[in-house]
Structure formats: C-alpha cells, structure tokens
Amino acid sequence: MPEQRIPIGHAHEIPPAWGALRTASRRFTVAIREPRGSETFSVAWGELTADPSVDWVVMLDDGTAYPIKKDLFARTYEAAGPGRYRKVERSRLVQVPPDTVALLATLEGPLEVRHPDYVAVGSRGEVYANAADWVREHLAFDTAGSA
Numbered sequence: 001m002p003e004q005r006i007p008i009g010h011a012h013e014i015p016p017a018w019g020a021l022r023t024a025s026r027r028f029t030v031a032i033r034e035p036r037g038s039e040t041f042s043v044a045w046g047e048l049t050a051d052p053s054v055d056w057v058v059m060l061d062d063g064t065a066y067p068i069k070k071d072l073f074a075r076t077y078e079a080a081g082p083g084r085y086r087k088v089e090r091s092r093l094v095q096v097p098p099d100t101v102a103l104l105a106t107l108e109g110p111l112e113v114r115h116p117d118y119v120a121v122g123s124r125g126e127v128y129a130n131a132a133d134w135v136r137e138h139l140a141f142d143t144a145g146s147a
Contacts, residue, residue, distance in 0.1 A: 001099060003114075009105035011125040014094055021092040021121060024139035029084040032056040032073065041066050043129070048108035055108075067108050076123060091139055093118040093130060104129060 008014055011021075035050035035057050043066060050057055050067035058073075059065045073085075080086040095118050096102050102113040106128045113119060116132040130139075 003099050003101050005101045005103055007103045007105070008119060008127050011092075011121040011127060014119060014121075014127075018094050018097055021094050022141055023090040023092055024135070024141045025090055026087045027138055027140055028060070029080045029086045030077075031059045031083055032085065033059060035067065039067070043111070046109065046111045048106070048111075050108075069107055072107075072122065072126075089123055090142070091130070092121045093135065093139075094121075095132070102129075 006015060014021075033056070035052045035055055037052065039050045039057065041048045041050065041057075048067050054069055054071075055067040056070055056073050057065050058068050076087055076089040077085040078088050096113050096115045098115045100115060102119050104111045104113055104119065104127050107126055108128075111129050113129045118130040118132065118135055120128050120130045122128065
C-alpha cells in the first residue's frame with residue numbers, strides 16, 4: 001500500500017485518528033548563538049534556514065544544532081546557568097502512524113516526517129518534527145493524561 005501523505009501546517013490539522021497529543025519534559029539544557037549569516041541546517045526531514053534577524057541557533061551538547069525563532073525561544077526557555085537554557089514548556093507530541101508521511105509546514109521550512117518519528121506542537125499550534133531516537137534520549141513522557 002502506498003504511503004498516505006498528510007499536509008499539516010498547524011496543530012488543528014493533525015488527524016484525530018493519530019490519537020491525543022502526549023506531553024513530555026526535557027532532560028537537558030542547551031546553549032544558543034547568533035546564526036552566521038543566513039545559515040542552513042540539515043536535519044533528518046529536510047533543511048531549515050536560520051535568519052540572523054529573527055532566529056537563534058540552539059546547540060545541544062552532542063553537537064546537534066537547529067534554528068528557533070527568537071520570540072519563540074524567549075517565550076519557552078529560561079536561564080538555567082551561565083550560558084545555559086532549559087525549555088520550560090512541556091513538549092506536546094504525536095507519533096506519525098506507519099505508512100504515513102506528515103508534510104509539515106514549519107516556521108523554518110517544509111519537512112517530511114515518517115513513522116516512527118513525531119510531530120511536535122508548539123505553544124501557538126505551530127508544528128515541527130522530533131526523531132523517535134531523539135525523543136527516547138531527551139524527553140520523559142508524562143505518565144498521566146494528555147496535552
């Protein structure tokens with residue numbers, strides 16, 4: 001059977017059949033830096049571009065880096081020590097079902113996300129992607145309830 005392709009630009013477009021969003025908290029802190037000009041980052045689902053006038057680059061200790069809008073960062077992170085930040089908002093995620101491609105319209109560019117990876121939902125309903133391995137290593141799902 002061919003993969004089903006589902007365009008998703010906002011949380012309300014996630015099919016109800018995928019189940020309720022699950023909440024999780026981050027187990028780590030990050031550093032940030034200014035983009036070096038217009039900077040492109042390759043992730044498993046595509047390429048994201050950082051614009052110095054509106055983005056920060058988030059850097060994980062494992063060397064992973066990706067762009068985030070400065071205003072979104074200011075709303076969702078807090079200082080956790082010198083040069084370190086922790087996301088205070090809980091992540092809200094739903095796993096992409098098998099044989100499905102989520103065609104995400106993210107703030108940084110389009111991405112294709114497949115099972116077993118996740119669609120994550122931001123504070124204003126914006127969507128982005130989290131790899132299943134990354135979720136397993138960096139997030140702790142809440143044990144009760146949904147988002």
